[in-house]
Amino acid sequence: MDINKKITDDLVANDISFVTTVPCKQLAGVIDEIDNCDEIYHIPSNKEDEGMGLCAGAFMGGKRPAIIMQNTAIGVTINTLATLIQYYRMPLPMLISYRGELREPVACQVEMAVHTKALLAQMNIPTYHFHHQKDVEELDMILKYTFMCNKPVAILTDANFWGGYGDQ
Amino acid sequence: MIRSEILKEIAPILRDQLVVCNIGIPSQELHAIDDQPTNFYMLGTMGLASSIGLGLALVQPKPVIAIDGDGSVLTNLGTLPTIANNTANNFILLIIDNGSYGSTGDQPTYAGQKTSLAAVATACGCDHVVECQAEDTGKVLQEALDSSEMTVIVCKCESGNAKNPVITMDPVVIRDRFMKAVQA
Numbered sequence: 638m639d640i641n642k643k644i645t646d647d648l649v650a651n652d653i654s655f656v657t658t659v660p661c662k663q664l665a666g667v668i669d670e671i672d673n674c675d676e677i678y679h680i681p682s683n684k685e686d687e688g689m690g691l692c693a694g695a696f697m698g699g700k701r702p703a704i705i706m707q708n709t710a711i712g713v714t715i716n717t718l719a720t721l722i723q724y725y726r727m728p729l730p731m732l733i734s735y736r737g738e739l740r741e742p743v744a745c746q747v748e749m750a751v752h753t754k755a756l757l758a759q760m761n762i763p764t765y766h767f768h769h770q771k772d773v774e775e776l777d778m779i780l781k782y783t784f785m786c787n788k789p790v791a792i793l794t795d796a797n798f799w800g801g802y803g804d805q
Numbered sequence: 806m807i808r809s810e811i812l813k814e815i816a817p818i819l820r821d822q823l824v825v826c827n828i829g830i831p832s833q834e835l836h837a838i839d840d841q842p843t844n845f846y847m848l849g850t851m852g853l854a855s856s857i858g859l860g861l862a863l864v865q866p867k868p869v870i871a872i873d874g875d876g877s878v879l880t881n882l883g884t885l886p887t888i889a890n891n892t893a894n895n896f897i898l899l900i901i902d903n904g905s906y907g908s909t910g911d912q913p914t915y916a917g918q919k920t921s922l923a924a925v926a927t928a929c930g931c932d933h934v935v936e937c938q939a940e941d942t943g944k945v946l947q948e949a950l951d952s953s954e955m956t957v958i959v960c961k962c963e964s965g966n967a968k969n970p971v972i973t974m975d976p977v978v979i980r981d982r983f984m985k986a987v988q989a
């Protein structure tokens with residue numbers, strides 16, 4: 638299964654047409670796939686809180702947005718999640734590269750990994766963790782759930798899900 | 806002229822447009838001067854008015870004016886390259902540059918010192934950047950609307966705030982009536 642294509646197809650099937658990204662090595666393939674997808678307007682952002690602002694605007698304009706980012710971004714976006722996305726009750730699927738988990742080669746990534754789930758739990762953000770490739774089968778349901786409840790929802794995708802971090 | 810005097814003067818132009826208004830006193834002033842369903846008031850999240858405005862402009866055809874401040878643009882400087890590289894000709898970023906963090910006690914910003922936001926916007930690749938004096942804001946804003954070209958306006962004015970109550974409208978109500986106005 639090509640998970641990059643599966644993820645992109647699920648976004649399109651759920652009418653998501655505006656996607657902002659801040660890159661991560663693990664996300665390179667899916668970002669490429671989205672960039673090449675005609676049904677999605679791909680707008681890279683310079684910082685994840687900026688990206689959430691773009692998504693908020695797109696949502697109010699009538700489009701379904703999504704953000705793709707690394708888990709370190711949770712540290713950047715707590716205020717934006719609380720005072721914009723949650724306060725105005727907006728849906729936002731967050732496909733998150735979960736760095737610092739099993740098969741992670743970079744020690745510093747573990748320092749945010751150990752806070753990631755605790756921060757998301759503290760924010761009452763529904764959180765899913767993809768560890769095996771087959772976990773991607775739930776993505777379609779998670780996207781439907783996100784736009785049903787109008788909340789930010791986190792999908793953590795670790796190195797094992799992506800098939801290892803790659804060559805070092 | 807201070808920001809509230811500018812807002813009063815341009816209120817007739819803003820009234821018919823989608824407006825995303827910066828956090829704090831700017832939103833309180835606009836709300837007090839001319840509350841409209843076409844106004845989206847930011848109650849928190851400093852810095853993101855320009856990003857919200859750009860996202861909105863990119864996905865639908867109506868003109869969008871993001872009213873931002875110098876301090877807020879400095880907080881989210883990454884917004885200017887994103888604006889420059891994602892052209893939305895229905896988007897106007899109006900930076901009311903009073904050289905101070907107005908909502909927090911008028912502490913000076915770097916935009917009031919050596920940093921030119923108009924030069925920064927130009928360096929970021931924004932094609933239409935206009936710096937104007939407060940008195941000319943209405944004329945420049947109307948020209949930008951008429952031009953149908955994405956425009957960044959840096960309006961230089963004096964620092965100072967009008968006294969207005971905080972906005973007590975529920976955020977979901979602000980968002981809902983704004984979305985209905987977008988679709989109308």
Ligand SMILES: [Mg+2]
Binds near residue numbers: 875903906
């Ligand atoms: Mg200011």
